[in-house]
Amino acid sequence: MPSVRRALISVSDKTGLIELAQGLTALNIPILATSGTARFLASQGIPFTEVSEYTGFPEILQGRVKTLHPYLHGGILAPRDAESEAELRKYGIAPIDLVVVNLYxxxxxxxxxEVSLAEAIEQIDIGGVALLRAAAKNFASVTVLTDPADYAMVLQQLQDRGEVGEETRLRLAQKAFAYTAFYDIHIASYLHSQHAPGTFPDPLLLAFSQMQSLRYGENPHQRAALYRSPLPPAPAIVNARQLHGKELSFNNIFDLDAARALLQEFPERPTAVVIKHTNPCGVAQGETLCAAYCRARDTDPMSAFGGIVGVNRPVDLETAQEMGAMFLEAILAPDFTPEALHLLRKKRNLRLLTLPLEQQPTTSPWELRHISGGVLLQESDGPGVDPSSWRVVSARQPTAAEMEALLFAWKVVKHVKSNAIVLAHAGQTIGIGAGQMSRVDAVQIACMKAVLPTAGAVMASDAFFPFRDSIDRAAEAGVRAVIQPGGSRRDAEVIEAADAHGMAMVFTGRRHFKH
Structure with a gap:
């Protein structure tokens, strides 16, 4: 295994640099440094040779050209054999066996x-990427470091063995190529957003960093990990802070994100959602958060057991007492009062998370779904509705209270797996029918699941009604107003059924399938 005879350091992030440079100096390994790094080392009294002094060529063009020189790349890329070593000596090039670089x-x-395109362009690193790729390519002889978290490990190997192990060099080379690929993907994506915003990129480039390994995936026999976007929208579930409880599972994270997405529809009033398998089994608003939670729970108390709860206001003691009376997997909230946190922490396994759910959402513009051999990319069906575009198609106009309930139900049904039906009244779901192959079955289930009276309720459907049977069944349950996209060949028949039952019916012109 090769020893380290010389190190090249050029870093923007100076984390851990003092310890690394001091360790290299203690091992009598000379350091080459670019100007910014050199100034930092000089301030710490650490010896070095500046790159421009070594190459005999100054940094030019306001620092755009610093390290693009054969004295550096030759020393990094040369195979460590007699012929190459002789060629290096012929041109006065010294081997460089350790390259430490992180990028602009x-x-x-x-x-x-508010960053401008010109400002962004100046932060595109050229020389650093070239150094990293050169060092990573020649990992057989060169160690490349991009992450301060790896400095101590490499120093330890040099101190213990006088060299860096081959397996370590290979792993660090892979990490360097991943680092530069990640960097380039974000440059390409940013430039695409500048010249063709809102269009589908070609090719589609994705870059996520691993946050943590998970205990298992959707099922215990599946391995899983959580990955994070470097620029997640706000509020993003990957930014949630866990205050208490067991490690989050794959399914917990899925359900917590479903709760987050649904809560973003209701910033105005205290709102609570109960989620099971990414479907809401209860959603409600209230004058207080405690009232909202109790109303959401009471939509379907049996399904709420073991569920995920999300709320859009800080949890107080009164709400915590109600939450603590039932087995729950996790609670997501903007915050918990000290009294509420003290009470809920008595439940050892209950996961408590905070996320600033009150802030205005900045939803990701795209949704990605994997299929065999590829992915599907679509625009996100983000939060927000425009009631001004709705049409009342029935003979009877909805009352103001019915229109408010229809708006509430329409926001909820978007987050229910298709075919989806939501019965609601006065800011509370009454019954939810989710994931049915037949729409009338979804209506039947919503009516059957209703614990609270359905007389006077409204009904929301994520897609049009193909036949009048759903309207007839809803009328039997006492539903007084219906909201749906419209667009069926039998719209006239469906409207006729609504009129026959004295129902109000609103067409939104927008479908909300969810698969």
Whole structure:
């Protein structure tokens, strides 16, 4: 295994640099440094040779060209054999066996909403990427470091053995190529957003970093991990902070994100949702958060058992007492009062998470679904509705209270698996029919599941009614108003059924299938 005779350091992030450089100096390994790194090392009294002094060529073009020089790339890329070593000596090039580079903060720069294209372009690293790729390609002889978390491990190997192991060099090379690929993907994606915003990218490039391994996937025999986008929309479930409880499972995270998405529809009033298998089994609003939670729970108390609860206001003691009376998997909230947290922490396994759900959502513009051999990409069906575009198609106009209930039910039904039906009244779901192959079956289930009286309720359907049978069944349950997209060949028949039962009916012109 090769020893390290010389190190090249060029870093934007100076984390851990003092310890690394001091360790290399203690091992009598000379350091080459670019200007910014050199200034930092000088401030710490650590010896080095500046790159421009070594190459005999200054940094030019306001620092755009620093390390693109054969003295550096030759020393990195050369095979460690007699012929190559002789060629290096012929041209006065010294071997470089350790390359420590991290790149200009491009991703952090474009995270600022006001950044200009020119400012972003200046944060595209060229020389650093070239150094990393050269070092990673020649991992047989060169160690490449991109992450301060790896500094101590490499130093330890050099101190213990005088060299870095082959397996370590290979792993660090893979990490370097992943780092540069990640970097380039974000540059390409950003430039696409500048010249063709809102269009489908070609090719589709994705870059996510692993946050954590999970105990298992959807089922215990499936392995799983959680990955994070570097620029997640706000509020994003990957930004949630866990205050208490067991490690989150794959299914917990899925359900918590479903709760987050549904809560973003209701920023105005205290709102609670209960989620099971990504479907809401209860959604309600109230004058207080406790009232909202109790109404959501009481929609379907049996299904709420073992569910995920999300609320859009801080959990107080009164609400915590109600939550603590039932077995729940997790609670997502903007915050918990100290008294509520003290009470809920008595449940050892209950997962408590905070996320600023009150903030205005910035939903990701795209949704991705995997299929065998590819992916499907579509625009997100994000939060928000436009009632001004709705049409009342029935003879009877909905009352103001009915229209308010229809708006509530329409926001909820978008988050229920198709075919989806939601019965609601006064800011509370009464019955939910989810994931049925037949729409009339979804209506039947919503009516059957209703614990609370359905007389005077409204009904929302995520897609049009193909026949009048759903309207007739809803009328039997006392439903007084219906909201649906419309668009069926039998719309006239469905409207006629609504009129026959004295129902109000609203067409939204927008479908909300969810698979």
């Amino acid at each position: 903060p491009f991703v952090e720069t474009i995270a600022h909403p």
